[in-house]
Amino acid sequence: MLIKILSFDQNAFAVMLSGNSNEENIIHAMMLGAKGFVGKPFSKDKLSYYIQKCKHNNSMKAMA
Template identity: 45%
Template sequence: MANILVVDDAAFMRTMLKLILMDAGHVVVAEAGNGLEAVEVYKRIKPDLVTMDITMPEMDGIAAVKGILSFDPSAKIVMCSAMGQRQMIMESFTAGAKDFLVKPFHKDKVAETIEKVMSI
């Protein structure tokens, strides 16, 4: 079980991912709608793991990953992106993300990826 911060600018995506994570036995301790908010929330609650959308207003997911990792180099962040964003996925790994999930989310893949990253 992990305490997770879910970050996505689309409320329905946050809700969908939250339900999948809760079904898998995790606790969603907070949500954020953009990268700036994600960094602030992370600093306040220090969750075990963050799911981070790449494309968001205010601050994108890649900049948010860098912001979180500069505060906590051991942060575990899983990027979430739509199909076809290979370049952005590569950039997110370079920034320090541990893994990625492709939208639309598949319940088994989400559970498997969270378990894998939590064991790193």
């Protein structure tokens, strides 16, 4: 799914959410272009962190 998303927009702020958060999966997702990785069960704080980071990223793009 990540590859499909990034094929539409290489600069998409994609964060992977997965129940299988072993180190190999995290590294693979980041190498493919994920901006973050949240393992399940996830905390509201961690999800909120990535949402804020995404908003900031979009604001910076709009100013460029």
